[in-house]
Amino acid sequence: xxxxxxxxxxxTLSEEAFLTINCTYTAxxxxxxxxxVQYPGEGLQLLLKATKADDKGSNKGFEATYRKxxxxxxxxxxxxxxxxxxxxxxxLSVTGAGSYQLTFGKGTKLSVIP
Amino acid sequence: KAGVTQTPRYLIKTRGQQVTLSCxxxxxxxxxxxxxxxxxxxxxxxxxxxxxxxxxxxxxxxxFSGRQFSNSRSEMNVSTLELGDSALYLCASMAExxxxxxFGNGTRLTVT
Numbered sequence: 475x476x477x478x479x480x481x482x483x484x485x486t487l488s489e490e491a492f493l494t495i496n497c498t499y500t501a502x503x504x505x506x507x508x509x510x511v512q513y514p515g516e517g518l519q520l521l522l523k524a525t526k527a528d529d530k531g532s533n534k535g536f537e538a539t540y541r542k543x544x545x546x547x548x549x550x551x552x553x554x555x556x557x558x559x560x561x562x563x564x565x566l567s568v569t570g571a572g573s574y575q576l577t578f579g580k581g582t583k584l585s586v587i588p
Numbered sequence: 589k590a591g592v593t594q595t596p597r598y599l600i601k602t603r604g605q606q607v608t609l610s611c612x613x614x615x616x617x618x619x620x621x622x623x624x625x626x627x628x629x630x631x632x633x634x635x636x637x638x639x640x641x642x643x644x645x646x647x648x649x650x651x652f653s654g655r656q657f658s659n660s661r662s663e664m665n666v667s668t669l670e671l672g673d674s675a676l677y678l679c680a681s682m683a684e685x686x687x688x689x690x691f692g693n694g695t696r697l698t699v700t
Contacts (some may be wrong), residue, residue, distance in 0.1 A: 506686070509608035517592070517678055525686075530640065556612075563631065574685050575644060578631040
């Protein structure tokens, strides 16, 4: 089956620090990969995505590269801000002939302190 | 364009009761999915509807059901509520297969 493993949190960083959140996956078929972010009291927002090997998704200073050889999609940001404090979810989808669903990791809570 | 709207935002129910949650997708989106989010299990797929047909169902008991109307609005129903059904229920809509899922802010269900 499909599964996503991401580093357990919580992660606490000082403002302007470098962020890495590790994510690895197993999938039957060729998945698309996503990072979603959830702010307190809200639903999930798509942060970035990549649909094929070596693609790099990027948004708001965050980046992740689809690494097929290591089945990974690690999230990075060079300089975090207090406003980046949220829970980050790595996810995959394998679109078959039928429906479409996301398989999520457990989430990593990031707290950025001034 | 309005986002995905879920109502109500909060619900408190008693064990054994049933509950209905509502979701209005983004205009033009025909696919609606439901996910359950709990601290222990994380985010788990419940089901997906497209053009009033259930296309897929996750690994949940038959007490969890849903439907989609001709205007793409969707409802999910949970019967005979258990304490373990306490969760944030998220609805998401999608324009077409493979395009990003857009999530609502969820309905927080508490079963006492």
